[in-house]
Amino acid sequence: EVARCAAEAKAAAVLVCGRNEERGRAVVEEIKGINPQCDAVFIKADTACADDCQAMIDMAVQRFGRLDGLVNCAAICFPRGNLETTTLEHWENMMRINLTGPFLLTKHAAAAMKKAGNGGSIVNIGSNCAHGGAPFVMAYSVSKGALQVLTKNNAAELRSAGIRVNQINMGWCFTDAENAGQVAEKGEGWLAEADASSDMGRILRPIDTAASVIHLLSDASAMVTGAVLDIS
Template identity: 45%
Template sequence: MIPSLSAPAHAISAIGKNFIVTGGSQGLGYAIAEQLAGAGADNIAILARTKSTGEAAAEKLSSLNPNTKAHFYATDLSDPASIKASCASTISDLSKISGLVNAAATTERGNLETTTSDDFDWQMICNARGPFLMSQAISNHMKSEKIRGSIVNITSVASKGGAPFIMAYSMSKAALECMTRNNAAELAPHGIRVNGVAMGWCYTENEDKLQTLQSDSDWIKKADCSQPIGRILRPEDVASTVNFLLSDASNMMTGNIVDLHPEMAHGMLSLDAVDTVER
């Protein structure tokens, strides 16, 4: 039986809270912002690079809930000055930020032999330094305003290793997980929680483009059929977990990396292997 999409965390209220979602103009970031709007967030700030898609996403999000207003801030997450300016503008406009989601990332293929120093640096800049600078700016704001906030970093099952075709990406996500735990320890005395979601294979817009180029347009059907649980992840699955971590329902969770990759689990055979043994 193929599992349905994870239920939106609408029972968890985001009323009275303001959030920042990097990469919120499309794909996973948009799905997270969409569920926050459904949960009644007062304001959602989308930080992304492209103005046209960002403004369109903000307009669409604002139409979902009359009590939610979405805002777009053009941000180059590889540029420290751009991050600083966008964070300052967001704080000035929204006054108090309750939560930050570092969802934006880049994925480039390459192994030990083929990855160039420029490729390596680019992925570390976007996937590790960007979230670091965002977390630094927003946590400083939360501390100064005495906000018991929540920061959620999107990591990857690839951070566990064993994915040579995305070596630099895997390393950048491992760095992000390390930062998550360090920041959780540092910020806990201030009432600020920091958690991560290590997601597995997910059907996003970018993944669809990449897989279609490498195989064919029917790849998602084949991918779903290959999974013992019935399908690979969808953005809504990840968004539900993220919004739980942003909410008061997870007030005693910090420094955790939530493994959201049903194709494998720690401390057991892979589900593929289990399925083979059972047959």
């Protein structure tokens, strides 16, 4: 959804990254349909792999000449578990994808942005679980809380280079992964029940988050860094 919104916002170039090549290439074709002038390309990569994180940034610079923005949105929240039921394997995998991936991508992206000398914007996708108090997603909550601290620290370090770092903490959102997990637990009617339980009439949809991401990537937020935006 972020890539689509970027195309609609007349982005000059978009690098789509993911593990599913068929899906990634379909997104690229959709971007080109929305904005034929956008140089859109896909790279098959896994943020859990350190070499892939470097390769993503390298490809962006080689293809586009420079890197202006990075969106760290890859994450997992299943399997769920509390302190008692969370295994070490579950914990380490959650941290590798939700925290180490954004750390490495930000590290490499910041180096590329500094070299180009044009500043840049980095947006991390977090969760309201970062504030704690959700025992049934203990490891996930910890990973997002740590990501929030990483966001604040990187914002402080990179501001002198004109590189902004901000975070969006999402509330409950309908995504493919969330849908699969919820259907397995509660059945097909979970979304209607979730929407009815929300004070705002519905839970989040991907477009809600994507619109906020585009704002933080754009010059409309040129003086915003180190901010954490909670959306619900």
